[in-house]
Amino acid sequence: MDSIIFDLDGTIWDSVDTIVDAWNSSIQKCLAGKMQLTRVDLEGVMGLQADDISKKLFPTLDEELRKKVMDECFNADGEYIKKQGGQLYPNVKEVLSRLSKKYKLFIVSNCQEGYIEAFYEYHQLEKYFLDFENAGRTGLSKGENIKLLMERNNLQSSVYVGDTAGDLKAARFAGIPFVYAEYGFGTVIEYDYVIERFDKLLEIF
The missing domain is CATH 3.40.50.1000 (HAD superfamily/HAD-like)
Known part of the structure; x- marks a missing residue:
C-alpha cells in the first residue's frame, strides 16, 4: 500500500455546528428567516453532493431559488470555517x-x-x-x-x-x-x- x-x-x-451557523446566516439573507436549519438537518445530508443536499433541505423551493440559497450557503461556509474551524x-x-x-x-x-x-x-x-x-x-x-x-x-x-x-x-x-x-x-x-x-x-x- x-x-x-x-x-x-x-x-x-x-464541522456541523460551524456549517449550521453559516447556512442559517445565508438562509436569513435569502429567505428572510422563513426557515432555520438544525444540526440534525445537516447531519442527514453530510457526504452528499450539492444538488442532492439542496433537494433534501429545500424541497419546496423552485430550482432557481434553491440554487441561489445553496450558493450563498457555500460562500458563507469558507468564511465561517476560516474563523471558527x-x-x-x-x-x-x-x-x-x-x-x-x-x-x-x-x-x-x-x-x-x-x-x-x-x-x-x-x-x-x-x-x-x-x-x-x-x-x-x-x-x-x-x-x-x-x-x-x-x-x-x-x-x-x-x-x-x-x-x-x-x-x-x-x-x-x-x-x-x-x-x-x-x-x-x-x-x-x-x-x-x-x-x-x-x-x-x-x-x-
Missing part, C-alpha cells in the same frame, strides 16, 4: 503526522471548492497531505474524483477512509479497499476495515 485517501466530514473532523476528532494531528512518514496522504470530499482550503488554513494540517480533490471543483462523483486523484499522483495501491455508504460506493467504484470510520455520520454494513476511533488507523496501517 502506498497511500491513504481520506474523506473529510465525519472522518477527520466534525471545526472539531477535529481525537488525536488527528498525531495520527496524520505518523502516517505521513510512511504513506502518501490525500483528501477527496464532496464539498464545494474552497472548503478543504479553509480546513487547512484553520487547523494548519496542509503539510500532511500531498493533494486533494472535491466535487465543487470537478463536478464529478466522489468515486470519479478518487480515480482522478490516483491517476494524477500515480498511485498504485490506495485505501479510502470514510464514514458513509456513499464513501463505500466511491471506494468500490475506484476499485480500492474501504475503511469505515464508524464514529462518523453514516451507517455502513460492508467494509474491508473498520475503526471506532481515528487513532485505530495506526493499528491497521
